[in-house]
Amino acid sequence: MKLNIGKDMYLKGRIGWKGLSKNEYLDKSEYKIINATALNDGLVDYEKCGYISKERFLESEDIIVKNNDILISKDGTLGKIGYVKNLKEKLTVASGIFILRNSKIKELNMDYLYHILKSDIFKNFINKKKALGSTINHLYQRDLEQFEIDIPNYKQQTSISNILNQIELKMDINNRIIMKLESMMKDIYDYWFVQFDFPNEKGKPYKSSGGKMVYNEKLKREIPEIFGLKTVEDFCDIFTGKKDVNKSLDNGKYKFFSCAPEFRYSNEYLYDGKAILVSGNGSYTGRTIFVNDKFDLYQRTYAIVIKDDTQDIIEFIYLSLKTYFVLKVKGGTHGSAIPYIVYNDIANEPILYNKEIIMKFIDIVKQLLQKIVAIKNQNDKLKEYKNFILPLLMNGQVEVV
Numbered sequence: 001m002k003l004n005i006g007k008d009m010y011l012k013g014r015i016g017w018k019g020l021s022k023n024e025y026l027d028k029s030e031y032k033i034i035n036a037t038a039l040n041d042g043l044v045d046y047e048k049c050g051y052i053s054k055e056r057f058l059e060s061e062d063i064i065v066k067n068n069d070i071l072i073s074k075d076g077t078l079g080k081i082g083y084v085k086n087l088k089e090k091l092t093v094a095s096g097i098f099i100l101r102n103s104k105i106k107e108l109n110m111d112y113l114y115h116i117l118k119s120d121i122f123k124n125f126i127n128k129k130k131a132l133g134s135t136i137n138h139l140y141q142r143d144l145e146q147f148e149i150d151i152p153n154y155k156q157q158t159s160i161s162n163i164l165n166q167i168e169l170k171m172d173i174n175n176r177i178i179m180k181l182e183s184m185m186k187d188i189y190d191y192w193f194v195q196f197d198f199p200n201e202k203g204k205p206y207k208s209s210g211g212k213m214v215y216n217e218k219l220k221r222e223i224p225e226i227f228g229l230k231t232v233e234d235f236c237d238i239f240t241g242k243k244d245v246n247k248s249l250d251n252g253k254y255k256f257f258s259c260a261p262e263f264r265y266s267n268e269y270l271y272d273g274k275a276i277l278v279s280g281n282g283s284y285t286g287r288t289i290f291v292n293d294k295f296d297l298y299q300r301t302y303a304i305v306i307k308d309d310t311q312d313i314i315e316f317i318y319l320s321l322k323t324y325f326v327l328k329v330k331g332g333t334h335g336s337a338i339p340y341i342v343y344n345d346i347a348n349e350p351i352l353y354n355k356e357i358i359m360k361f362i363d364i365v366k367q368l369l370q371k372i373v374a375i376k377n378q379n380d381k382l383k384e385y386k387n388f389i390l391p392l393l394m395n396g397q398v399e400v401v
Helices: 054-058 110-118 120-132 154-193 314-329 343-347 355-394
Strands: 002-004 010-013 031-034 050-052 070-073 081-083 090-093 097-101 148-150 213-216 221-224 228-231 236-240 254-257 264-266 271-279 288-297 301-306 350-353
Touching: 031 054, 070 110, 081 110, 090 097, 110 120, 110 154, 110 355, 120 355, 154 314, 154 355, 236 343, 271 314, 288 314, 288 355, 301 314, 301 343, 314 343, 314 350, 314 355
Parallel strands: 031 090, 254 288
Antiparallel strands: 002 148, 010 097, 031 050, 070 081, 070 097, 213 221, 228 350, 236 301, 254 264, 271 288, 271 301
């Protein structure tokens, strides 16, 4: 059976003149609106939705989101996917989102379609459209009318989906473990460097046991007397990549990091080893991750690496940036239409410093961070395997038992 998602399915978006202005967003409401920043690797992050009035919600009933809808971004990062499951929110979509709904209940398993849209099959279609120059900044309904695929019978779709769902379940479990480990690291960091109850020379919590605190004028708060104050630039080299995102690949030897959560690939690497990566512009400005691998880099993404191996405190600097810096630069420090940060925003970020205490802290969190990197790498391999096996399952080269 041929399936054309632009012609054979329910496909709707917000009509242009019904777009919302900034002043129409509310601080709180039972009615939510979702945009592309809330779509992340097939998931929908309802915490990133905005709030609108009941009137604005109800005026476009055809784009009220329902369970099993698939959301597709049509502006910014094109073709991002969000699969709506167990919906408990009153949710509509902003102008940058398409709603795709099943109009062929007996013929199409939406799990199956979700896996196709999340795979390289759909990404390659989007990239081809961009290469042709027709949809560089926007995905139109007429573009999706050109996405046609052969799909097997419903029973085969279900069998294939079950296999791919199991792979995604493992990835989801891994992501939950990562979140738990990151939460543990943050709690330890907060206890040591926010509450300042790191173990003193007697093994007791420093501040709670009467450790001397002094007011720091630059930080506008008290810090332990035994702490100095340095900057990221004192310990680290900071650089950006050399390539435009369009120079990255769908497949390659090394990861290519841009400002978006999703990485692409490159056949060259810019750096090999531990690094902190910071998104330099766009919707994800200030997003900070830790990597330990060979990687290539977008020209507006910053890499932060240790200058001197004898002062390797990269894990501590990473958690310092995650705690303070991300909040300060979220939304950008420069620009209006497209927010961005500059070199000095990172370079001049203050770092509390006492080498002995920091090294004790690193001894604790290093293994947690290594485990996070290992689990993320496992998820990357699972994702690659899923992309590899899907076409084989679709065309019958791999038999479902």
